[in-house]
Amino acid sequence: MTKLLAALVPLGIVGMIAFFLFTGETGDRLFRGRSELGDAFSRRAVRSEPPNRLGPGTRGLENAAANTVTAIVLDYRGFDTLGEVTVLFAAVAGAGLALFGRRRRRGKSAPGTPSSLILTAAAPWVFMFLFVVGFAIVLHGHLTPGGGFPGGALLAAGLVLLMSASGHESSARRLHLLEGLSGFAFVAVGVAGLVWRDSFLAHFGDAGALGAFWSAPVTILLYLIIGLKVSAELTNAVRTLANVEDPTTEEMP
Amino acid sequence: MNVVHLVAISALSLFGIGLYGLWSGRNVLRWILAVGLMETGINVFLVLTGWYPGARVPIITESFSTSGPVPFLDPVPSALVLTSIVIGLGTTTLALALAILHARSHGTLECEADPETAEVLE
Numbered sequence: 001m002t003k004l005l006a007a008l009v010p011l012g013i014v015g016m017i018a019f020f021l022f023t024g025e026t027g028d029r030l031f032r033g034r035s036e037l038g039d040a041f042s043r044r045a046v047r048s049e050p051p052n053r054l055g056p057g058t059r060g061l062e063n064a065a066a067n068t069v070t071a072i073v074l075d076y077r078g079f080d081t082l083g084e085v086t087v088l089f090a091a092v093a094g095a096g097l098a099l100f101g102r103r104r105r106r107g108k109s110a111p112g113t114p115s116s117l118i119l120t121a122a123a124p125w126v127f128m129f130l131f132v133v134g135f136a137i138v139l140h141g142h143l144t145p146g147g148g149f150p151g152g153a154l155l156a157a158g159l160v161l162l163m164s165a166s167g168h169e170s171s172a173r174r175l176h177l178l179e180g181l182s183g184f185a186f187v188a189v190g191v192a193g194l195v196w197r198d199s200f201l202a203h204f205g206d207a208g209a210l211g212a213f214w215s216a217p218v219t220i221l222l223y224l225i226i227g228l229k230v231s232a233e234l235t236n237a238v239r240t241l242a243n244v245e246d247p248t249t250e251e252m253p
Numbered sequence: 254m255n256v257v258h259l260v261a262i263s264a265l266s267l268f269g270i271g272l273y274g275l276w277s278g279r280n281v282l283r284w285i286l287a288v289g290l291m292e293t294g295i296n297v298f299l300v301l302t303g304w305y306p307g308a309r310v311p312i313i314t315e316s317f318s319t320s321g322p323v324p325f326l327d328p329v330p331s332a333l334v335l336t337s338i339v340i341g342l343g344t345t346t347l348a349l350a351l352a353i354l355h356a357r358s359h360g361t362l363e364c365e366a367d368p369e370t371a372e373v374l375e
Binding site for chain 1: 257258261262265266268269270272273276277301302303304305308310311312313314315316317318319320323325326327328329331332335336338339340342343344346347349350351353354
């Protein structure tokens with residue numbers, strides 16, 4: 001009976017949401033599927049007038065990334081992305097702080113189960129594959145779906161695989177260095193936009209032809225930085241969570 | 254009934270399943286998974302709001318006239334969802350760390366109401 005009630009309450013809430021969404025004006029407005037802002041982004045006409053026709057090979061655009069979502073995330077809304085990366089950093093740092101406090105862990109963590117032959121034999125090959133695909137996705141973020149976040153996750157998967165196969169954990173100091181450096185590089189690119197153009201994170205330099213690989217160089221650079229930062233962040237998160245001894249066997253404080 | 258309704262119903266169902274998971278158990282891991290499901294439902298729904306029949310993926314592969322209507326779906330919700338996914342990952346990491354802390358101090362992942370507090374509440 002209680003279970004039935006527990007199932008009915010979410011059903012009721014979802015039904016109410018659905019009712020308000022699909023009836024009346026809200027639904028029409030919500031599912032119209034376009035906004036003036038989105039159209040301006042699609043035409044690359046936020047700071048300047050768009051050319052008459054926009055397509056592969058068009059030059060002189062305010063942002064030449066063929067992928068409109070990338071153009072928004074790294075150019076029009078680049079400052080938000082800086083905040084997002086900072087939130088990711090804060091979450092991982094907070095997890096480490098919550099689990100280990102301020103005390104420094106001495107020595108190596110307790111030896112876990114030794115890796116199997118299959119894992120140790122396959123890890124370098126799979127790592128190579130993940131490394132190449134990860135960087136390809138990162139570097140093509142301005143042309144194709146993907147970019148620094150999924151590419152960085154692939155790179156992190158490769159690093160974690162290598163970590164679990166070799167039994168060595170990658171050094172925390174190096175990961176922290178990579179995190180710090182890439183965060184600093186992001187801000188440095190932003191300041192460069194402030195110096196050479198009018199605003200923080202503005203796209204400076206020649207934008208190039210839309211659709212070419214060497215277009216929107218600042219976008220490529222920022223996504224590379226984000227890819228490195230995300231891979232360091234995720235590896236660090238897995239390292240933090242994997243380093244905890246089984247809490248149920250620990251003595252209570 | 255068209256594609257919009259179908260995807261919207263799937264998204265709402267994911268949200269509802271997550272809500273049920275939050276509602277019906279006292280296991281911390283179950284709550285984290287449930288919140289993840291709810292996030293996924295909301296993300297699907299947000300992307301859906303940018304879509305209209307005949308819209309194309311917002312990647313410019315053919316030239317179009319900028320005076321006419323734009324043939325792409327609204328890219329703003331997609332960009333927001335990209336942020337939302339990454340933030341969701343961060344919160345999940347933090348929640349897992351807190352779950353480990355809870356297990357460390359209570360010896361279990363089940364979350365029981367404190368008897369004294371429960372009396373006061375009742």
